Amino acid sequence: DSINDSPFVKDLKCCFDNAMIYNGKDHIVHKVAQRLLHEMIDIISKLKEYQVEQIMERANSGKKRASYGDNVAKILGNGSYFAHSLVPSRSTLLIVPGVLINHWKVQIMTHINLKYLTSKEPIIYRHGKTKHSMSREEIMNSKESHAPLLFIDEGSTNDLPDPDFLALFPIVITSTQRITNAWKCGNLEDEMKSKSKTKYRDYSMDYHGDSNASASPLLKVHWLRMIVDEGHIMGRSAHGNAIQFASWITAQRNWIMSGTPTPQNSSSNGMRNILGLMKFLKHEYCNNFFDDESSWKRGISRAWSEGFTAAFFRLEALICPLMVRHTKSSIEELAQPKFSYNFIEMSNAETLAYNTISSAIRSNILITSMNGKTSGWQDSLLNSKQAVHASKALNNIRLSCCGGTRVNVTLTEKNWNETIDYLKNLHDVSEIGIKVVKNFLHRATTEQTSSCMVCGIQLQTLMLIPCRSAHLICTDCMNISTNSCPVCDIDFDVDDFQRLQPGFVNDWKWNLKEQSREAETRLRQQVNQIINPTRHVGIVVDESQIIQEQNRHNLLLPLGANRQLLQMNIPRRNLQQSRQEVAHQCVYPREFVDGKCEICFKEHTMCNLTNSKLQCNICQRPAEECPEEESKAYYLIQRLLDLKQRSKECAFKSIPSPTASIVTGEEILVKYARPVKVILFSQFRQILNVVGDRLIRRFGNDCIAEYWGGHRKIELAKFILSENCFCMLLGKDGSHGLDLSFVTHIFF
Numbered sequence: 001d002s003i004n005d006s007p008f009v010k011d012l013k014c015c016f017d018n019a020m021i022y023n024g025k026d027h028i029v030h031k032v033a034q035r036l037l038h039e040m041i042d043i044i045s046k047l048k049e050y051q052v053e054q055i056m057e058r059a060n061s062g063k064k065r066a067s068y069g070d071n072v073a074k075i076l077g078n079g080s081y082f083a084h085s086l087v088p089s090r091s092t093l094l095i096v097p098g099v100l101i102n103h104w105k106v107q108i109m110t111h112i113n114l115k116y117l118t119s120k121e122p123i124i125y126r127h128g129k130t131k132h133s134m135s136r137e138e139i140m141n142s143k144e145s146h147a148p149l150l151f152i153d154e155g156s157t158n159d160l161p162d163p164d165f166l167a168l169f170p171i172v173i174t175s176t177q178r179i180t181n182a183w184k185c186g187n188l189e190d191e192m193k194s195k196s197k198t199k200y201r202d203y204s205m206d207y208h209g210d211s212n213a214s215a216s217p218l219l220k221v222h223w224l225r226m227i228v229d230e231g232h233i234m235g236r237s238a239h240g241n242a243i244q245f246a247s248w249i250t251a252q253r254n255w256i257m258s259g260t261p262t263p264q265n266s267s268s269n270g271m272r273n274i275l276g277l278m279k280f281l282k283h284e285y286c287n288n289f290f291d292d293e294s295s296w297k298r299g300i301s302r303a304w305s306e307g308f309t310a311a312f313f314r315l316e317a318l319i320c321p322l323m324v325r326h327t328k329s330s331i332e333e334l335a336q337p338k339f340s341y342n343f344i345e346m347s348n349a350e351t352l353a354y355n356t357i358s359s360a361i362r363s364n365i366l367i368t369s370m371n372g373k374t375s376g377w378q379d380s381l382l383n384s385k386q387a388v389h390a391s392k393a394l395n396n397i398r399l400s401c402c403g404g405t406r407v408n409v410t411l412t413e414k415n416w417n418e419t420i421d422y423l424k425n426l427h428d429v430s431e432i433g434i435k436v437v438k439n440f441l442h443r444a445t446t447e448q449t450s451s452c453m454v455c456g457i458q459l460q461t462l463m464l465i466p467c468r469s470a471h472l473i474c475t476d477c478m479n480i481s482t483n484s485c486p487v488c489d490i491d492f493d494v495d496d497f498q499r500l501q502p503g504f505v506n507d508w509k510w511n512l513k514e515q516s517r518e519a520e521t522r523l524r525q526q527v528n529q530i531i532n533p534t535r536h537v538g539i540v541v542d543e544s545q546i547i548q549e550q551n552r553h554n555l556l557l558p559l560g561a562n563r564q565l566l567q568m569n570i571p572r573r574n575l576q577q578s579r580q581e582v583a584h585q586c587v588y589p590r591e592f593v594d595g596k597c598e599i600c601f602k603e604h605t606m607c608n609l610t611n612s613k614l615q616c617n618i619c620q621r622p623a624e625e626c627p628e629e630e631s632k633a634y635y636l637i638q639r640l641l642d643l644k645q646r647s648k649e650c651a652f653k654s655i656p657s658p659t660a661s662i663v664t665g666e667e668i669l670v671k672y673a674r675p676v677k678v679i680l681f682s683q684f685r686q687i688l689n690v691v692g693d694r695l696i697r698r699f700g701n702d703c704i705a706e707y708w709g710g711h712r713k714i715e716l717a718k719f720i721l722s723e724n725c726f727c728m729l730l731g732k733d734g735s736h737g738l739d740l741s742f743v744t745h746i747f748f
Helices: 007-021 028-061 068-076 098-111 136-140 176-185 188-196 203-208 231-235 241-248 267-280 294-305 309-319 348-369 384-402 413-426 431-444 494-500 512-531 543-553 572-581 631-650 685-699 709-721
Strands: 092-096 121-127 146-153 171-175 221-229 251-257 405-410 505-510 652-656 667-671 678-681 704-707 727-730 745-747
Touching: 007 028, 092 098, 092 176, 098 146, 098 171, 098 709, 171 176, 176 241, 221 231, 231 241, 231 251, 231 267, 241 267, 251 267, 267 294, 267 309, 294 309, 348 384, 348 405, 348 505, 384 405, 384 505, 384 685, 413 431, 413 494, 631 678, 631 685, 631 745, 678 685, 685 704, 685 727, 704 709, 709 727
Parallel strands: 092 171, 092 221, 121 146, 146 171, 221 251, 678 727, 678 745, 704 727
Antiparallel strands: 405 505, 652 667
């Protein structure tokens, strides 16, 4: 009977039953199906007996990590070995990443009216960070008036309540951090062994390291359903702490929710991930207890890697009964998104930066690929040993396409002199050629371009040819087999060509206006230091001296803002610390200086620069327009301004009032369009930093949210709830599920 309870055997038995039902008793198909059915049951019985023997042998030898009792129970189809000691429950255990617990709580409260589930007073119990108004004893004794519905585990270190208390709630939400921490306490079998104080050498007890600890209450409940959100992590490795603990949990049904069930790299890793997920789901075909995956490798994995079509159909037949795929198109209420593509022309400065980085990469590949007496392959970006530098070069190309940056080409004095000496002494270059090379080196290090002497393209860096005229050639006019000058057709030695190239160093030079702004800030600080010295001051500075300093530096500094500090015999540093400790309302100058409070000297960060004055109403910080040469940032800012303007125009639409008379034709204003909420997404943080800096300078921190780091919950709440915040910078940190259904536009 226990064998017949197996779903796998039921499916096989159904095939033979259908053959016997639709064919008469005298039909040959009916007779064969009846015979094969008995043979199949007999074979499976012998197989399971053999499996039980093997598991018992491994458990006794101490080589098996998992609980042998549970494995035997799974083979026999009896569920958990400790099922009789578990607390029965109709609850669903939901395991989610820690950052999504609040998200799940909000979604449940948004889309479910708990009062429709029960006529009693619903109870939402938040465990960990907050203290509930009712104690656990009161909740368990108030079943007639209250109905426990939702248990939220907000802390991963606080001890969980008893399993009887957890079983009261239909939905229990906990975090992956919780199950990772609970793994060290072991499973129920370890707890039973520690209580019996028997000397039993088992690898799992040694591995957990805490045999005296009690098993987690999550293991002592027989759950109706266990759901793992972002469950693709359960297929990575069988020996992870969270994966092992989740496999100990007893549940009638196991679900995995994931938008990316397989990693986006090699197909072999994807196959391994699918196998891990199916093992976690306890699928009979893949739930192998001998660490032997020969049938999977022989039937699917190896055939897949060799390109056999049969492997696809085998895998499809295997996972189709287990997988349900939901897409946006299956939700009828969800409007279909509209896609548009815009091609932005790079500015001259951005083109120069891209060409400079591209030329440097191509020069490296070209020079190190030439066949000379000495090989330069060890320095090639194509060499696997230079993978770090190759990845950095690719990131630099990507960043140059983002715009808003410069490439600063530098050349040390030593390399400059060596290049000139090589030309004079080894290659006997004429004085005119020396002047041309010196001019090229000077122009390259001052962000100017020089012409290729073959095709005439203007580039910041070129290659020197070891000929008497020292011609300058671009990478397009040469290849790895070139051993003569493309201009004068004079042969040259490949090794000399490699040694002659200047050792240019390319560094990122961020926005030039940013540098001038920093210089201006430093100048203001110097003037403030002159006006308000940090040492003990007992003299009153003459006001004419302050005016003289302002005129000399052409700065707008408030007269009287720090006058009282000059008349006090108190160190400015100590005064600053004491003022920060006193509760106060920040006061800012009438003219923008540095955006800092005159009392606590803290900078105002929540600026809103979208008003008609284009400046913050609090600290008077002005909005900074993005230059057109930063093409992507400039385009994005213009699009956001256009969206904001159209949102204001469509915010209210005039329609006839249903109570208005035909004669008067009264009209009312009703809200027509939802507010603009824009997401700027990039999987590269550096690009978000470059473009996001421009957005913040134009619109202010109050209007731009940045979803990363320790403040992402605060930033997400600002983006959702604040009327002023209309744009959020989103990177790979947003890969975990977020409810962004309210977003109107996404820029990639």
